[in-house]
Amino acid sequence: MSEQNMIEVNSIEKRYERKIALSSLSFVVKKGELVALIGPSGAGKTTLLNLLASLLEPDSGELKVDGKPLSQYADRRQRARKIGLIRQQFDLVGQLAVIHNVLAGRLAEWSLLKSFASLFIPQEKDKAVDALKRVGLEDKLYERTSNLSGGEQQRVALARLLMQKPEVILADEPVASLDPARSEDILAMLTGLAKQENQTVVASLHSVEYARKYFTRLIALKNGDIFFDLPSHQVTEQQLQELYQLKELN
Amino acid sequence: MLSFDLHKRKLLTAFLLLLFAWSLFGVNWQEGVLHSSGLGTAMEIFAAMFQPDLSADIIRLAVHSSWITLAYATAGISLALILALVFGILASGVLAGGKGSRKMMKGFFRGVLGFMRAIHELVWAWLFVASFGLTPYAAVFALAIPYGGILGRIFADMINDVPEEPIQALRAAGASRLQCLFYGYLPSVKASMISYTMYRYECAVRSSAIMSFVGLGGLGYQIQLSLDDLHYDEVWTFMYFLILLIILIDGWSNMLRKRMAL
Ligand SMILES: Nc1ncnc2c1ncn2[C@@H]1O[C@H](COP(=O)(O)OP(=O)(O)OP(=O)(O)O)[C@@H](O)[C@H]1O
Numbered sequence: 001m002s003e004q005n006m007i008e009v010n011s012i013e014k015r016y017e018r019k020i021a022l023s024s025l026s027f028v029v030k031k032g033e034l035v036a037l038i039g040p041s042g043a044g045k046t047t048l049l050n051l052l053a054s055l056l057e058p059d060s061g062e063l064k065v066d067g068k069p070l071s072q073y074a075d076r077r078q079r080a081r082k083i084g085l086i087r088q089q090f091d092l093v094g095q096l097a098v099i100h101n102v103l104a105g106r107l108a109e110w111s112l113l114k115s116f117a118s119l120f121i122p123q124e125k126d127k128a129v130d131a132l133k134r135v136g137l138e139d140k141l142y143e144r145t146s147n148l149s150g151g152e153q154q155r156v157a158l159a160r161l162l163m164q165k166p167e168v169i170l171a172d173e174p175v176a177s178l179d180p181a182r183s184e185d186i187l188a189m190l191t192g193l194a195k196q197e198n199q200t201v202v203a204s205l206h207s208v209e210y211a212r213k214y215f216t217r218l219i220a221l222k223n224g225d226i227f228f229d230l231p232s233h234q235v236t237e238q239q240l241q242e243l244y245q246l247k248e249l250n
Numbered sequence: 251m252l253s254f255d256l257h258k259r260k261l262l263t264a265f266l267l268l269l270f271a272w273s274l275f276g277v278n279w280q281e282g283v284l285h286s287s288g289l290g291t292a293m294e295i296f297a298a299m300f301q302p303d304l305s306a307d308i309i310r311l312a313v314h315s316s317w318i319t320l321a322y323a324t325a326g327i328s329l330a331l332i333l334a335l336v337f338g339i340l341a342s343g344v345l346a347g348g349k350g351s352r353k354m355m356k357g358f359f360r361g362v363l364g365f366m367r368a369i370h371e372l373v374w375a376w377l378f379v380a381s382f383g384l385t386p387y388a389a390v391f392a393l394a395i396p397y398g399g400i401l402g403r404i405f406a407d408m409i410n411d412v413p414e415e416p417i418q419a420l421r422a423a424g425a426s427r428l429q430c431l432f433y434g435y436l437p438s439v440k441a442s443m444i445s446y447t448m449y450r451y452e453c454a455v456r457s458s459a460i461m462s463f464v465g466l467g468g469l470g471y472q473i474q475l476s477l478d479d480l481h482y483d484e485v486w487t488f489m490y491f492l493i494l495l496i497i498l499i500d501g502w503s504n505m506l507r508k509r510m511a512l
């Protein structure tokens with residue numbers, strides 16, 4: 001594995017009105033690492049991922065992706081090549097056919113004319129079929145996306161990421177509304193594909209079990225702060241109990 | 251808190267009832283409301299309902315007038331649809347970049363749409379007839395402007411109600427604002443847009459019939475002529491044709507909706 005720093009978070013802070021969501025957080029993620037963000041509800045996982053996806057701006061501190069401050073990724077093409085996002089299933093446009101949701105991963109590279117024409121005559125169809133094959137959905141090409149099950153929709157979102165091919169994948173509770181079998185299926189696929197392409201993944205998860213099974217490193221957040229940051233196999237039950245404890249022991 | 255709210259609502263209800271009662275006093279029931287020969291005429295009109303004039307001449311005239319009414323309505327609503335798409339998308343503000351320019355764009359184009367629909371189609375018709383004379387353009391524009399305003403406003407609201415998440419996901423995949431429009435907003439609202447436009451098409455047929463009272467020809471004009479001649483049986487023939495038009499459009503709209511639900 002290369003030692004290149006893919007994500008550098010340098011004492012970032014984020015406040016909502018007076019509530020501090022993240023307080024002076026710092027960590028570094030190397031290229032190819034599979035990082036799971038865990039921690040109780042309200043710990044700041046979504047906030048952190050949204051900051052990395054530049055859906056939010058930090059109040060202070062610095063975020064670098066591949067050595068370059070996030071603010072310098074003003075060009076949507078550059079940003080899309082670098083950072084991809086996957087969340088829960090309402091991330092897809094339900095009224096579009098599956099193929100168009102998958103091809104949406106190419107929009108950054110396409111001209112307006114080409115993307116418009118593609119809605120009538122799908123462009124680069126082979127690539128979309130390929131991506132759908134890799135997630136096992138090649139038979140649903142022209143199905144209306146909202147007719148698919150939650151697990152299938154999440155696989156469509158994965159296929160879109162395959163088209164986009166970002167170097168960093170940010171995933172916010174990618175399996176929150178799926179049953180255990182589907183969850184494992186999606187996580188295995190996400191981390192497996194990322195390994196093949198040497199992509200870096202940062203995913204928030206509510207299940208510690210899955211986090212340990214599929215990810216190489218766990219960053220635990222609590223009250224907007226890092227509670228621990230360890231390789232998966234070094235995390236102890238004691239630490240996890242303290243992380244999810246409702247009241248602080250005094 | 252709750253009991254207070256309930257109390258307030260009761261007060262409001264009472265106030266509205268009073269307002270209604272007061273409005274009844276506002277109408278002068280003694281004179282002007284009923285015809286002198288009132289009931290007799292009403293009975294005659296009612297009786298004619300079951301004996302519409304089905305002679306070949308009248309049917310031919312009814313078909314021709316229905317055609318004119320439908321043609322005006324169709325041309326009007328088509329033009330309205332184009333206006334509504336352009337102004338509605340602009341008024342939704344989704345094409346603007348920054349927060350400030352989005353607000354300005356929304357404000358400006360919502361104002362334009364408001365102006366278009368603030369004036370009733372009949373008033374537009376008077377204005378256009380007064381300025382251009384009795385041309386089909388007067389009828390078509392008179393319909394297109396207020397209907398464009400109504401459709402555009404609804405389209406803008408529909409676009410603004412599209413959930414944020416899929417759009418954010420498209421943005422994250424690198425889509426531009428126009429690409430988001432074609433891949434996110436428009437597919438999400440297409441079905442409701444078509445369904446609402448078809449409903450407005452029905453309304454446009456009725457308006458187009460009324461419009462012909464202004465002297466532009468069509469079913470309404472024929473109804474007026476027959477009423478003046480006291481030929482109530484003819485009146486009903488034309489009315490039935492109007493109803494038929496509405497039913498046809500309703501059927502078409504149902505067909506469209508079913509096909510889109512697939
Ligand atoms: N838009 C907002 N406005 C105000 N406060 C917010 C907003 N979004 C999040 N917060 C607050 O910031 C804190 C962190 O929220 P965040 O959504 O990042 O938590 P999370 O770790 O993702 O939780 P969950 O596991 O429930 O998704 C919470 O206390 C939340 O109440």
Ligand SMILES: [Mg+2]
Nearest residue numbers: 045046047172
């Ligand atoms: Mg969250």
